[in-house]
Amino acid sequence: MKPEQDNTVREKMVNPKQDNTLKGALISVLLLGAFILISWFIVFGIFISR
């Protein structure tokens, strides 16, 4: 009985993590931040060159 119980506990601990991972959201926001920075520096370049 004991090993079975351990497995259940382990599954419960692992599964919620897999379900709740927000890596995609984090990467999306980082890409968004990169887009903002790149665009900003392009216009900054125009500002400096004029």
Added chain:
Amino acid sequence: MMEKHLPIPQKEARLVMAHMYVAFISLLVGGLMGLLQTFVRSGSFDLPFGIGYYQILTAHGVILALVLTTFFIIGFQFALMSKTVGLSDKQRLSAWIGFWTMLIGTLLTASTILTGKANVLYTFYAPLKAFPTFYIGLALVVVGSWIACFTNFRQLAVWKKSHKGEKSPLLAFMVVINMLLWFIATLGVAATVLIQFIPWSLGMVDTINVLVSRTLFWYFGHPLVYFWLLPAYMAWYAIIPKIIGGKIFSDALARLSFVLFLMFSIPVGFHHQLTEPGIDPLWKFIQVVLTFMVIIPSLLTAFSMFATFEMAGRSKGYTSLFGWIKALPWKDVRFFAPVVGMLAFIPAGTGGIINASHQMNQVIHNTIWVTGHFHLTVGTTVILTFFGISYWLIPSLTGRKLTKKINTLGIIQTIVWSAGMFIMSGSMHIAGLLGAPRRSAYSTYTGAEQVDTWIGYQLAQAIGGTILFIGIVLMVYIFFYMVFGAPKGKASFPIAEVSEDAEPTPQYLENWKLWIGITIALILFAYTIPFIDIIQHSPPGSEGFENLIR
């Protein structure tokens, strides 16, 4: 704990629909004016019947940026409040009084513009002077909106009394934040209209302090942008999760971002006046810093949206890094229209950061880049979300169904709108970087070489504007079909629940005294010294110029 939602009785539905009729008729009229402008600026079209370019430019700005938005937002917010905290008979009566006051004001202002007596554009910068009914009408619109504000405040207060110790419903909390923001912001525009413009236009005083009037306008003008945006955020935070079969990522985060918007969207008006003489550069810089604070709740919102989508996708079994994107209901227009609006906010928000970047503002100041920018923010992000809201709000109020045909037509409408705006706003951004001015009719500027680099983009704007007008006609058709033509039935009013995994909402997020106190303190900090300075060092006031442009 799950929130209880109330049915919307017919009497309340009628109130909301009254606001919607005005909004969608405004869309058609204001959109037509926009189409004509792009034709004129292409250099190959003259307005008939002696109609002036600045006349239609003023009508376009006032009808779309002030009338359409205000009526849609107030109507939508009444629907949200009715659903979450209820609307008593007395409150409904005051809401109707607010509606009629705004409508009378709108008709007064619109008729003054259409008769050519108010060619002052929607910013009505002094010393351009309009006939008094233009300003009186605007004042009535503001007063009517204040009646709506206080009705909403009262609705939540009554609910709180009967639900002691309970957290207020998220959407009601958001509506009250937005109306607080609106009330505090409109104090500025009301002050300049009542104290400066109306006496001046009536001839009671000869001159006007131009810088004071512009400063008070922009004290209002920037939070106005957030007054448009926050109702879209209400739908993103609390309605879209339900449509995609998910849950709200975090109630606390949603409330926190709204509180931050309240605090940081008002003391920032100087970033619209960065090239204006007469304002101490130090205070301009301070307000630039405060403007950048708004990036925080904006990125919180972005993360929250992606997280909501990812959580919904993963709960449906999608495990790969971006697999959850496939789980989203791309064929449901109630999701598709607002999500395209969200995507448009990426370049729109980026443009806003560039605009507000102190000296860098000189690159784009008064160029058509700025016009391109706000056609992405309010003209795409906000309006596509409002269209997305309409697809479930209108049928649920009129007791009809959102048919498959309208769903498909709505998706086509969204694509048409996006294509038109990509061409129009994109070419506006590029032409702006090349120096093309905004607010001006077609001109060859006595054959200046630089002008040749703009004309191709101005033609592109006319093409984009035409596609957008097709989008407007489609949307107005969809609206009237949903009101009168769609089969009778039941459409849902989707309000999402908060995820079980979300942290509980701390009570201090509803400490109204604290948030209003900080907001007022920030406004006093950002404006008191420079405003005293502006008044003390003012040049002589200016006389008015009527019909200077037409």
